[in-house]
Amino acid sequence: MTQLWPAPVARGAVRATVPVPGSKSITNRALVLAALAEGPSSLCAPLRSRDTELMAGALRSLGVEVQDGPDGSWLVTPSTLHGPAEVGCGLAGTVMRFVPPVAALAVGRITFDGDPQARQRPLGTVLDALRELGAEIDGNALPFDVHGTGKLAGGTVTIDASASSQFVSGLLLSAPRFEQGVTVLHQGKPVPSLPHIEMTVSMLRAAGVDVDDQEPNTWRVAPGKIHALDVDIEPDLSNATPFLAAAAVTGGTVTVPGWPAQTTQAGDAIREILRQMGAHVQRTDAGLTVTGPDELTPIDIDLHDVGELTPTVAALAALAPGRSQLRGIAHLRGHETDRLAALQNELNKLGGAVEQTADGLLIEPRPLTGGNWHSYADHRMATAGAILGLRVPGVAVEDIATTAKTIPDFPGMWATMLGETA
Ligand SMILES: O=C(O)C1=C[C@@H](OP(=O)(O)O)[C@@H](O)[C@H](O)C1
Numbered sequence: 001m002t003q004l005w006p007a008p009v010a011r012g013a014v015r016a017t018v019p020v021p022g023s024k025s026i027t028n029r030a031l032v033l034a035a036l037a038e039g040p041s042s043l044c045a046p047l048r049s050r051d052t053e054l055m056a057g058a059l060r061s062l063g064v065e066v067q068d069g070p071d072g073s074w075l076v077t078p079s080t081l082h083g084p085a086e087v088g089c090g091l092a093g094t095v096m097r098f099v100p101p102v103a104a105l106a107v108g109r110i111t112f113d114g115d116p117q118a119r120q121r122p123l124g125t126v127l128d129a130l131r132e133l134g135a136e137i138d139g140n141a142l143p144f145d146v147h148g149t150g151k152l153a154g155g156t157v158t159i160d161a162s163a164s165s166q167f168v169s170g171l172l173l174s175a176p177r178f179e180q181g182v183t184v185l186h187q188g189k190p191v192p193s194l195p196h197i198e199m200t201v202s203m204l205r206a207a208g209v210d211v212d213d214q215e216p217n218t219w220r221v222a223p224g225k226i227h228a229l230d231v232d233i234e235p236d237l238s239n240a241t242p243f244l245a246a247a248a249v250t251g252g253t254v255t256v257p258g259w260p261a262q263t264t265q266a267g268d269a270i271r272e273i274l275r276q277m278g279a280h281v282q283r284t285d286a287g288l289t290v291t292g293p294d295e296l297t298p299i300d301i302d303l304h305d306v307g308e309l310t311p312t313v314a315a316l317a318a319l320a321p322g323r324s325q326l327r328g329i330a331h332l333r334g335h336e337t338d339r340l341a342a343l344q345n346e347l348n349k350l351g352g353a354v355e356q357t358a359d360g361l362l363i364e365p366r367p368l369t370g371g372n373w374h375s376y377a378d379h380r381m382a383t384a385g386a387i388l389g390l391r392v393p394g395v396a397v398e399d400i401a402t403t404a405k406t407i408p409d410f411p412g413m414w415a416t417m418l419g420e421t422a
């Protein structure tokens with residue numbers, strides 16, 4: 001039986017300043033671009049968590065040097081990519097979707113596998129696209145083999161990316177090194193998490209790559225050099241949301257330092273979401289400060305662009321006195337776990353009244369009671385349980401350690417925020 005973490009109940013309004021580690025999404029993009037760049041790169045304040053260590057390990061297995069630099073930085077030195085290699089993806093969507101295109105540029109056999117749950121996550125679209133672009137790949141899901149020849153033709157490919165934006169980002173990140181670059185056309189239901197594709201495009205352009213995304217559902221990357229990076233990684237705004245939610249659900253005040261004035265991170269959307277739920281939200285040079293209301297306001301919101309915020313928003317909604325509806329998130333059934341089913345099951349186990357809709361969740365207010373909160377190996381399910389535990393005595397989160405996927409020490413940070421010893 002995995003260990004149960006007794007979620008602390010807030011002894012009053014939470015008042016804290018919470019520095020948050022680097023962005024998983026930015027860090028793993030920077031690692032891929034640095035691995036394919038024309039010279040050595042430095043990543044300042046990268047996230048050091050399971051997902052980013054898996055990305056670093058994957059690139060090292062292909063011959064890329066990823067070394068520890070000063071103050072927790074990473075120094076990345078590209079080299080000729082080669083196998084044989086075995087890539088462990090863990091449960092990291094960014095590793096299982098961003099590394100196969102890199103492996104297609106290596107010479108030799110590269111074998112991919114991951115956690116049992118990772119084998120259930122959508123991936124075939126990326127592998128089929130790589131085959132169309134000239135790659136030789138055995139298998140359509142984890143585990144699979146890439147037989148690299150040291151180059152990839154590239155060209156035009158039409159995919160259905162409605163299951164994950166990462167299908168697009170993965171192809172674009174490696175595309176400057178494809179002989180013809182790539183043109184990715186999406187055909188299907190709307191692509192989710194578009195800010196993450198904007199992040200990809202923005203980081204490619206910052207590395208000197210020519211990207212054309214003027215036409216909807218079309219992304220063109222020209223072949224060419226990727227400039228070496230010297231990048232400061234922003235704090236992970238999505239991982240800041242449980243700490244900001246602590247202020248929102250206790251009528252307290254929490255500041256997250258270093259909140260960027262401009263960002264492509266989807267987590268920035270939490271500002272408007274918390275405002276809609278009655279919180280006072282202010283960004284200053286000190287960071288983002290949230291002050292919670294006496295009572296939360298329910299919310300009816302389309303989260304299609306920011307699906308990774310759903311577990312936090314669902315926890316907030318479950319503590320609001322009125323019906324909330326979360327829409328546009330059908331693709332979350334392919335995240336670390338089926339997050340719609342997981343949230344419905346776990347909230348209803350605590351006395352909640354949550355129904356799944358075709359594309360989201362309907363959350364009716366109910367007085368919640370304590371109980372065991374299953375995390376399904378999903379870091380954001382675990383943090384959602386912690387948020388609820390602030391107001392609901394007796395919530396015990398199963399497998400709180402799964403938060404290490406993207407936060408190095410969530411239990412310690414949570415205890416520090418509450419003024420408790422870890
Ligand atoms: O590219 C990325 O870094 C991510 C893209 C999104 O994936 P989906 O488009 O599958 O939601 C997001 O939910 C995930 O947390 C990180």
Ligand SMILES: C=C(OP(=O)(O)O)C(=O)O
Nearest residue numbers: 091092093094308335336
């Ligand atoms: C969906 C997520 O991660 P990934 O797809 O990168 O594993 C997430 O962090 O919420």
